[in-house]
Amino acid sequence: MNKYRRGLALGALALAVFILIGVGISMRATPQPVNLTQVLTDIRDGRVTEIHLANDGQAAEVTYTDESKTRVALPAGESLTTLLTDAGIPVERWPDIYPAGNGAISADLMLLLRILTIVAVGVVIFVLFRRFGPSSIGTTPTRRGSFEPIRPGERVITFDDVAGAEEVKEEVADIVDYLRDPERFRRLGARIPRGVLLTGPPGTGKTLLTRALAGEARASFFSVSGSEFVELYVGVGASRVRELFRKAKENAPAIIFIDEIDAIGRRRGRMEQSSEYDQTLNQILVEMDGFEERTTVVVVAATNRVDILDPALLRPGRFDRKVVVDLPDRKARRAILEVHARGKPLAENVNLDELAARTTGMTGADLANVINEAAILAARDRRETITNQDLLEALDRTLAGPARNARRFSERERRVVAYHEAGHAVVAHLLPHADPVRKVSIVSRGRAGGYTMIVPDEDRGLWTRAQLSDRLAALLGGLAAEELIFGDITTGSSNDLEQTTAIATSMVQRYGMGKRFGLLSTGAGSDLQQLSPQSAYTAEQEALELVQQAHQVALDVLRAHADDLERVAQRLLEVETIDGEELETLISPPRQLPVRRPVEQALPTPLHRAPIREGRRKGSAHRVGRAIGLVASFTRDAVESLRAAKPQIDRT
Numbered sequence: 001m002n003k004y005r006r007g008l009a010l011g012a013l014a015l016a017v018f019i020l021i022g023v024g025i026s027m028r029a030t031p032q033p034v035n036l037t038q039v040l041t042d043i044r045d046g047r048v049t050e051i052h053l054a055n056d057g058q059a060a061e062v063t064y065t066d067e068s069k070t071r072v073a074l075p076a077g078e079s080l081t082t083l084l085t086d087a088g089i090p091v092e093r094w095p096d097i098y099p100a101g102n103g104a105i106s107a108d109l110m111l112l113l114r115i116l117t118i119v120a121v122g123v124v125i126f127v128l129f130r131r132f133g134p135s136s137i138g139t140t141p142t143r144r145g146s147f148e149p150i151r152p153g154e155r156v157i158t159f160d161d162v163a164g165a166e167e168v169k170e171e172v173a174d175i176v177d178y179l180r181d182p183e184r185f186r187r188l189g190a191r192i193p194r195g196v197l198l199t200g201p202p203g204t205g206k207t208l209l210t211r212a213l214a215g216e217a218r219a220s221f222f223s224v225s226g227s228e229f230v231e232l233y234v235g236v237g238a239s240r241v242r243e244l245f246r247k248a249k250e251n252a253p254a255i256i257f258i259d260e261i262d263a264i265g266r267r268r269g270r271m272e273q274s275s276e277y278d279q280t281l282n283q284i285l286v287e288m289d290g291f292e293e294r295t296t297v298v299v300v301a302a303t304n305r306v307d308i309l310d311p312a313l314l315r316p317g318r319f320d321r322k323v324v325v326d327l328p329d330r331k332a333r334r335a336i337l338e339v340h341a342r343g344k345p346l347a348e349n350v351n352l353d354e355l356a357a358r359t360t361g362m363t364g365a366d367l368a369n370v371i372n373e374a375a376i377l378a379a380r381d382r383r384e385t386i387t388n389q390d391l392l393e394a395l396d397r398t399l400a401g402p403a404r405n406a407r408r409f410s411e412r413e414r415r416v417v418a419y420h421e422a423g424h425a426v427v428a429h430l431l432p433h434a435d436p437v438r439k440v441s442i443v444s445r446g447r448a449g450g451y452t453m454i455v456p457d458e459d460r461g462l463w464t465r466a467q468l469s470d471r472l473a474a475l476l477g478g479l480a481a482e483e484l485i486f487g488d489i490t491t492g493s494s495n496d497l498e499q500t501t502a503i504a505t506s507m508v509q510r511y512g513m514g515k516r517f518g519l520l521s522t523g524a525g526s527d528l529q530q531l532s533p534q535s536a537y538t539a540e541q542e543a544l545e546l547v548q549q550a551h552q553v554a555l556d557v558l559r560a561h562a563d564d565l566e567r568v569a570q571r572l573l574e575v576e577t578i579d580g581e582e583l584e585t586l587i588s589p590p591r592q593l594p595v596r597r598p599v600e601q602a603l604p605t606p607l608h609r610a611p612i613r614e615g616r617r618k619g620s621a622h623r624v625g626r627a628i629g630l631v632a633s634f635t636r637d638a639v640e641s642l643r644a645a646k647p648q649i650d651r652t
């Protein structure tokens, strides 16, 4: 394989040289004689004493009777003798003219040369493209797709270079330990993840983090991008994957980084997908499955579309460790700004705190860009330091830039999102059967405006009616808070409503938790597929009642705890992310709620209840939630839909 490649490279080089010569010759042949006619006339009129053909055969040197000399280029492909003969000049009289065909190049030869040149250029472009083009990884290190490990002397990136991602670093710390000292883990029979899946919006530092992981573990780093495989010929993807893994094993300990794995790791068997992706993906899975106990190679893959990944990738022994790399909150942004300001001369008046506060929703890449733009501005004005004004102007530019994907929150939108999320958090925190809140954030994660992370204490297979009711109320806490604080609701609750509808419908139609619908079960897997119009109406009414009751509960809780709602929302506006522990200190103990929940009083027979399986619930947030091991509720599209002219809520 290598020899073959080297041969190709040599061939390409030879062709390139050949082309240069070819181009050179044809270029020299083309200049049109300005005064050839004049010279020929001069020769015929006897004003010329000597004619020499230049060595390359492309020009004639003429000496006049007054001993002055001139040089005249000949038309391409024409020989001097022919020219002279055509002009009626006896060639024999000029012995210094080389016979035609010896120095000059014939027209036929020129044509051949041209064709060869064109062919050669084509071949070289093709070869170069295959070697260095986007869909290729060569043995020569290229910036992105390189199979070369980091060389000694190159600056090693460590966790110090990754700012504000403490949780993420913690989650991969054991991998660092393992790669450094695998024996320790082996002695205890510990199985370390082979594959880590990093998910998160673009520019949040997934690549950087993996490089740092390799740096910390003193492991070789190999990187490849899923999109590189997309244009390959059948079979090439798989063989490149084999080569990649072989090299990594040779250089173990090693980290293989597969960026944009969604490009090859989509759910298989779709129409639009060629089998090449399948083969590439299969090969990756085969390689990972084939890791031996002693292999110290860890594969890290990155994607921002975990929802479209082939489930086969996520199976145990493959990418079974999932790490979410989120947008940075204010504190993290401050830290990232500091990392990128390192070694840059900042003026006294620079206020990174302020800059961090103004950059909600920006990624690490955006922030790095802001600092860089500011440095450029300062350099352009020939100043020695970067001032605060530079930074603010750079911020405006970055925000206006077309490449930006992070969205800019208006102050009002931030407030809406803050109260909305605080509403979820307060209700979930206070209701006795709701699961504990682990984290509340107004930093958008992917498409969401903010999120409240609610994680069950134990993995739950069974849910009681009380738990589901409280969950409904917690889901409606966001919308209820908007009503109470702003007197109106936004489209930011659409996903919450999707989830509440799914839960309420299941409660009635599958879990026997409705009064009038009773203990019948409908839908997939049930004999009762088709509902009579009356039953359908009843089911819908009952689901609606459950939702309305939950809505009332949410409103009641928030009214009784308006001060807590306020405190949490204000804190969110300030720091953007609050963890469960801090939430505990912000919310006072549950007060007596004015309303008892009617749902609980109306329990039917509590004896036999169908098992409730968490895995059955629908909704994309749930799929994501399940995939990353938590139940998260998203304020999906909050801002986008706020801006959209046509609101989409029509259910409540």
Ligand SMILES: Nc1ncnc2c1ncn2[C@@H]1O[C@H](COP(=O)(O)OP(=O)(O)OP(=O)(O)O)[C@@H](O)[C@H]1O
Residues within 6 Å of the ligand: 161, 162, 163, 164, 165, 201, 202, 203, 204, 205, 206, 207, 208, 209, 259, 302, 336, 339, 363, 364, 365, 366, 368
């Ligand atoms: N946490 C961070 N600390 C410091 N710099 C960061 C951080 N996150 C991102 N950056 C900066 O942004 C740049 C781009 O990040 P990186 O390419 O790692 O993001 P990514 O998540 O891999 O994006 P993509 O999905 O587009 O590949 C980094 O090189 C770094 O300069």
Ligand SMILES: [Zn+2]
Residues within 6 Å of the ligand: 420, 424, 475, 478, 479, 492, 493, 496, 633, 634, 635, 636
């Ligand atoms: Zn919400």
